[in-house]
Amino acid sequence: MAKLLYKNAEALIPVQKIVLEAGAAVNDKARTIRTSDIPDVLGAVAGIGVGGAAGLGLLSILGVSGLSAAGITSGLAAAGAIVGGGMVAGIGVLAAPAVILGVGGYALLASGKKKKLAQAKEALLQEAIRKHDAIIRQLKNELNASEERITYLNTLNLLLQGAIKDLKADLAL
Structure with missing residues (x-):
């Protein structure tokens, strides 16, 4: 599989x-x-937190009101019961919104x-094509230009051809 040349x-x-x-x-x-x-x-050319709040909110709603030890443990147990588990499963249930929202946001x-x-x-x-x-x-208009100028324009021509080819390849992926 081809890889992007211009990743950013x-x-x-x-x-x-x-x-x-x-x-x-x-x-x-x-x-x-x-x-x-x-x-x-x-x-240069040669070198070519929203989910956490949701989990915390669910924890305080499912358990004994408040975020005391009893509230946290009962909230975790209630959340774990949703998937047929206990407090440990409840950690996963309550972390899921953070993970899902985090991955979704990313x-x-x-x-x-x-x-x-x-x-x-x-x-x-x-712009490169233009x-x-x-x-x-x-190059066509400066047929009588110095050899140095012609070499310069030919070099730019080659660099632009390569850039156009590479950009087209990246855009095709």
Whole structure:
């Protein structure tokens, strides 16, 4: 099974740098590898409590009123009786809301983060495609540019191609 290349927003930073550099390359025809941030970019690219309250509330309702020793033990016994057990089973019954709500809350947050990351990847992919097209146009328009400039634009072209491929692969998972 394939694995995500960009597991979080921080992992997208190298691609963002490439896209920004491509934009700068298009806007500044004198820009080359020596005058750009490309060495940094290359280096970066190469390295590519609610449930607890519910349980406590149930404990105080099921047992002798209050949270005294008698109230706690009778509450645990009553909760355990729900599943055919005693006080020890009651601990599990009363902990269940905390666990369920905790896991549910985590799943909800993780799902939201995953959706937000996918949206960021999609936006970055579209921007990378636009910059890639712009770099290709620059290469066609600057046929008489210096060898250093052509090398710079070709390097950006290759980096953008790789970023586009990787973002598409991540979004396909």
